Structure formats: structure tokens, C-alpha cells
Amino acid sequence: xxxxxxxxxxxxxxxxxxxxSGSFKTYTVNDVSTEMSFLEMIDVLNEKLISEGSxxxxxxxxxxxGICGACSMxxxxxxHGPMNETTTCQLHMRAFNDGETIVIEPWRANAFTVLKxxxxxxxSFDRIIQAGGFISVNTGNAVDANSLPIEKxxxxxxxxxxxxxxxxxxxxxxxxxxAMLFVSAKVTHLALLPQxxxxxxxxxxxxxxxMDKEGFGSCTNTGACxxxxxxxxxxxxxxxLNKEYLMAGLxxxx
Numbered sequence: 001x002x003x004x005x006x007x008x009x010x011x012x013x014x015x016x017x018x019x020x021s022g023s024f025k026t027y028t029v030n031d032v033s034t035e036m037s038f039l040e041m042i043d044v045l046n047e048k049l050i051s052e053g054s055x056x057x058x059x060x061x062x063x064x065x066g067i068c069g070a071c072s073m074x075x076x077x078x079x080h081g082p083m084n085e086t087t088t089c090q091l092h093m094r095a096f097n098d099g100e101t102i103v104i105e106p107w108r109a110n111a112f113t114v115l116k117x118x119x120x121x122x123x124s125f126d127r128i129i130q131a132g133g134f135i136s137v138n139t140g141n142a143v144d145a146n147s148l149p150i151e152k153x154x155x156x157x158x159x160x161x162x163x164x165x166x167x168x169x170x171x172x173x174x175x176x177x178x179a180m181l182f183v184s185a186k187v188t189h190l191a192l193l194p195q196x197x198x199x200x201x202x203x204x205x206x207x208x209x210x211m212d213k214e215g216f217g218s219c220t221n222t223g224a225c226x227x228x229x230x231x232x233x234x235x236x237x238x239x240x241l242n243k244e245y246l247m248a249g250l251x252x253x254x
Contacts, residue, residue: 005031006098010045012057013105018113018121024103034094038081039064039071041093058117066090066230069167073118074105079169079228087167087230107168109177111215124214125166125182131210132203133186135195154192161188163231170225170233176217181225183211184241185233191244201248208245 007030015022029045036044039061046056062070071088075081081091096102104118112120164185171177187204190196196203219238226235 004034004094006034006093006096006100008032008041008096008099009101011101011103012118014057014117015106015114016116018115022114022117032093034092036093037064037089038075038091038093039089058115058119060119061089064089067165069165069230072107072120072122072167072169072172074103074107074172076103079107079172080167080230085230085232087165107172109168109171109216111177111179112168112171120168122166122168124216125168125179127214128179128183128207128210129166129186132199132206133190135190135199137198148194150193157236158189158192161185161192161233161237164189164229164233165231167230169228169230171216173224173228174217174219175222175224176220178219178225179211179214179216180219180238180241181229181233181235183207184237187241187244188237191240200244201251204241204244204248208241 008028010027010029011024012027013022014025027045027049029041029048032041032044039059042057042059049056060070060072062068064071066087066089069087072079073088075088075091080086080088082095083091106112106114106118107120107122109120111124112122114120162185164182166182168182170181171179187200187207190203191200221235221238223235226233
């Protein structure tokens with residue numbers, strides 16, 4: 001089967017480091033196979049830049065299998081690009097047309113500092129997890145799967161929330177740069193399971209406090225986060241987080 005090739009114009013954000021201002025630079029890439037992934041296309045451009053003695057474009061990536069969330073970037077103004085529930089690394093060039101201009105930018109949020117080109121510092125997410133996104137109490141040895149009775153609805157909701165890969169697309173899509181979808185997914189994942197119950201109050205309080213400390217904006221329930229999430233995380237989790245936070249504030253020991 002013969003693969004189609006396309007020619008593209010790329011407008012890519014270039015920025016040397018977090019202390020300097022950046023700007024868009026225009027590049028052309030020709031004979032791009034539509035079977036390439038988006039990151040493979042950037043690899044081809046970088047090989048061309050290196051052969052010309054120019055600085056390659058810095059971008060984040062790791063697994064390239066849609067499960068780590070590292071490949072975070074705006075593509076034509078949309079986090080991760082035009083396909084629903086698809087990470088950048090799983091986006092293929094058949095989603096674009098011959099002769100198209102593609103604008104590529106890093107996440108834009110005060111809490112995500114641009115380190116270089118398309119790479120941003122997302123360690124704020126790590127610190128939120130460190131604030132409470134874990135189980136530290138002794139829950140005993142591993143038990144058989146069916147020995148702990150858990151309602152199916154709760155198990156399903158917990159597993160759905162656990163699908164969050166922490167890419168930051170929710171923050172990038174939100175007009176307020178809110179991290180509520182991310183935090184609510186992490187709180188929901190553990191709060192619904194018996195192992196996470198002993199620490200559910202302090203978890204909600206500490207993770208929300210850290211989120212605010214990192215400088216993320218407030219949630220105004222526009223739903224942009226859910227619409228753009230590559231894993232389809234539901235904003236129902238935000239309502240659950242609000243409930244967890246309220247109940248923790250009312251019942252926690254002073």
C-alpha cells in the first residue's frame with residue numbers, strides 16, 4: 001500500500017530558557033508520510049536542523065505510547081491537537097492536510113514555566129501528589145482480589161479517575177489555568193477505595209492547599225478540561241473533590 005506524503009509549514013515557539021522571551025519561528029517540512037506520528041515529524045525536522053548546524057527543537061517525550069503524558073503541547077491552539085482523547089505522541093500526520101500551516105506551542109500557565117522551546121516545568125503536579133496523593137497507612141499484605149468487597153460503581157469510578165496521566169492538558173485548556181480536574185482525579189482514585197479511606201480527609205485538604213500554593217487558578221466549571229482530556233476524565237470528579245474538601249474541613253480535628 002502506497003503511503004501519502006504531505007508538505008507542511010510549521011510555526012514553532014522557540015525559547016532558550018525560562019529567563020528569556022521567546023518567539024515563533026517558521027520551518028517547512030516536505031514529504032512527510034501521513035503514517036508518521038506527530039513526534040516523528042518533529043524528529044525529522046530536528047534531523048534537518050542538526051544537519052544544517054542549527055539548534056534542534058526541544059520537546060518533552062518518553063513512552064510515545066500515550067500513557068505518560070510527557071508529550072504535552074498546543075497544536076493549532078488545542079492541547080494535544082485536533083483528535084479527541086488522543087495524546088500528541090499518538091496523533092498521526094493523516095490528521096493534517098497537504099500545504100497546511102501548523103502552530104505548535106508549549107503549555108501556557110503560570111504554574112508551568114517554559115524551560116526551553118516546547119518543554120515546560122510540570123513539577124508542580126509532582127508536589128501536589130507528594131502533598132497527599134498516596135496511601136501511607138499500613139493496609140496489610142496483598143489480599144485476593146475478591147476478598148475486599150467494593151461496590152462496582154465505586155470501583156469503576158476509581159479506575160476511571162486513575163486513568164489520569166497528569167499531562168496538564170486540563171490546565172492548558174482552562175481559561176483560569178485550574179488544576180481541579182487533575183487533583184480531583186487523584187483524590188477520587190483513592191477516596192473511593194477502602195485502602196484510601198483512613199487518610200481521605202487530610203489528603204483532600206493537603207492536595208488542595210498545595211494546588212493553591214502552586215498558583216493554579218480557580219475552577220469555574222466551563223467543562224473545557226473534560227472536553228480536552230486525552231483520557232476522558234469526567235468533571236464529576238471535581239464535584240466529588242468539592243464534597244471531600246468540604247466534609248474534611250467540617251469534620252477534621254482542629
